[in-house]
Amino acid sequence: MCSTPSVRHQLDRVAVMGGTHGNELSGVYLVKHWLQDPSELQRATFTTTPFLANPKATKRCVRYVSQDLNRSFTRALLTSKGTEDSLYEVRQAKKINQLFGPRGSADAFDFIFDLHNTTSNMAACLLSDSEENVFTMHMCHYIQKNTQGPCPIYLYGCPGPENPFLLSVGKNGLGMELGPQPHGVLRADVLSHMRALVACGLDFIDLFNQGASFPAFDIVAYRVIETVDFPRSPGGELLGSVHPQLQDKDFCPLKPGDPIFQLFSGKEIFYEGDATIYPAFINEAAYYEKGAAFHKMKKCTFSIPPLQAPSASAP
Template sequence: MGTCLIAESAHNVFAMHLCRHLQLQSPELPFQVFLYQLPGEESYSVNSMAKSGLGLELGPQPQGVLRADLLVRMRALVAAALDFIQLFNQGTAFPAFEMEAYRKVSSVDFPRTEARDLAGNVHTQLQDQDFEPLRTGAPIFRMFSGKDVLYEGESTVYPVFINEAAYYEKDIAFLQTEKLMFSVPALPMLAPAPSPAP
């Protein structure tokens, strides 16, 4: 996934402005915005505990491994997020802008036997291709028998969380997303708090 910002939906204007701010702070580091909540779906992530929650995905990094470069990047992004919040709390207004993001469409399970055991693995041509277009006819799995399984969808999708270790137990080989371009309205300055009565 590389570096990725994870938000519920594009409707949270504050979170979208925060994402944009972080992208502008690190133009040399391309990272995407992933919108995980389907319309009408109940939120299930830790991000949903806050009014404008935002997740930060950093990788590639194996589970249980601490990489110094990713730790430095994480600290810089958290500091930039806190700077944005301070600017907003001090009354800074942020102009409207156009944004690109990827919205979850569905999940895809691994090929399985009748006993629900794995029957194949993610194809080498799909591995590490998060946020890259997946077109009809492209290989997505290699069966243990050696046969390739091809993507049969009618539209181009953008897979994410490809072959993530934590998703095996959830029966997810990857998530399919669609690429969106949308307008984010201006974020007006925060109204000052009323003065206490004398």
């Protein structure tokens, strides 16, 4: 079940998370800056808390220490005891859940921004659980209208209590994936772009809290269909790479018969699907270990209903 904040109530507590992956440096250094001077994050109608999600991984400039923190928020892991509890990221997930949740409770933070970088050519990608989350879809629409450059919307699904992602801790949230940026590298243009997106999202919450209503609209978003792995040997070794014609074509149409891989032997492998898809996270460095060369996405258009201003008289 997806958690969507009531449109009858204003949002009071917001968190901005960086360093969920310790080598994705735009969010890391923005949050480090905001921890020293949080004034940039504050708005008249709510408080914003910056938080460095994975300090050990950040210190080592690695994605994670024991396991991926952004896959450690399932109910099973948050309630685990014994050997799994010794894993650093499991302990850190429990800490985040205590500080900003508990997940699914009335005490959870109203909104969480989770800041990421990708090596893929994703532009400024906005990640939401579902198009049915009216508040977040209105925020995405507002960001698209008020910032420069493309901001595709990536719908990752909402698997309920086994949702593994940090965003599931809050009552609502938005992920940001900016790239391409190599892991362990800081680019001023990418950091500035992320900073502007966060500011725009905070402005939207402030407008909503001040009593603004937002009309209905139609919007394009991309929904995950399937993950495609690299061609591999029976022992798991790579047999080829992403095809040059697919590389850097995130969210561009991939038609049946288009090349997707180039084997080391020189042979090409072609997309054999029966419909056009829109790949994302193409050749993401962190996904080699996850068996993902790219994600197959379906391009969809959704009609989003209006978002009414919060009622001051609501209990």
